[in-house]
Amino acid sequence: VQLQASGGGLVQAGDSLRLSCAASGRTFSSYALGWFRQAPGKEREFVAVINWSGGITYYAGSVKGRFTISRVNAKNTVYLQMNSLKPEDTAVYYCAADYAGTGKFVGGGRDMDYWGKGTQVTVSS
Numbered sequence: 001v002q003l004q005a006s007g008g009g010l011v012q013a014g015d016s017l018r019l020s021c022a023a024s025g026r027t028f029s030s031y032a033l034g035w036f037r038q039a040p041g042k043e044r045e046f047v048a049v050i051n052w053s054g055g056i057t058y059y060a061g062s063v064k065g066r067f068t069i070s071r072v073n074a075k076n077t078v079y080l081q082m083n084s085l086k087p088e089d090t091a092v093y094y095c096a097a098d099y100a101g102t103g104k105f106v107g108g109g110r111d112m113d114y115w116g117k118g119t120q121v122t123v124s125s
Contacts, residue, residue, distance in 0.1 A: 001025035003116030005095045010122045011085055019080040021095030021116055031113070032098050033071055033078035034105040037091035038118075047093070048080060049105035058106055063089075085123045092118035 007019040021033065034049030048059045048069040057069055068081040078095060095116040098104050104112055 001114060003095050003097060003114055005093060005116045005119040008093060008119035008121045010124065013086055013123055013125050015085050015123070016081070016083045017085065017121060019082065019093055019119060021078045023076040023097065028076050028097050029073040030099060032102045032105060033095065034102070035069065035080050035093055035095055036109050037093045039091040044109060046105055046108060049102045050078065051102050056102060058102055082121070087123050087125045090121060090123050092120050094118045
């Protein structure tokens with residue numbers, strides 16, 4: 001079972017990026033999927049989560065209104081559209097999956113069922 005994040009890069013403030021996280025090895029249509037990030041010297045923080053159906057989403061206050069999470073279950077993929085990027089968005093972004101739902105994401109990400117390897121996002125000022 002693998003979650004593979006992609007789409008990171010180096011952009012300027014105000015630009016947009018779309019991250020993707022493709023799951024393989026099993027079907028994740030019943031799992032909540034989401035994103036965390038970790039900046040150098042800082043703890044991992046919750047970014048966004050979407051429930052299994054796509055009908056419920058939660059965002060960190062720092063990204064609300066700028067980031068949009070979505071999923072395509074037929075592709076076993078979750079996306080994070082990031083607009084109006086700021087230098088403080090610079091971090092390694094990780095995707096994760098949990099069968100129990102969105103709660104663990106909002107709660108900080110302990111004991112998640114699956115983690116993906118990160119993708120670096122760097123926003124220059």
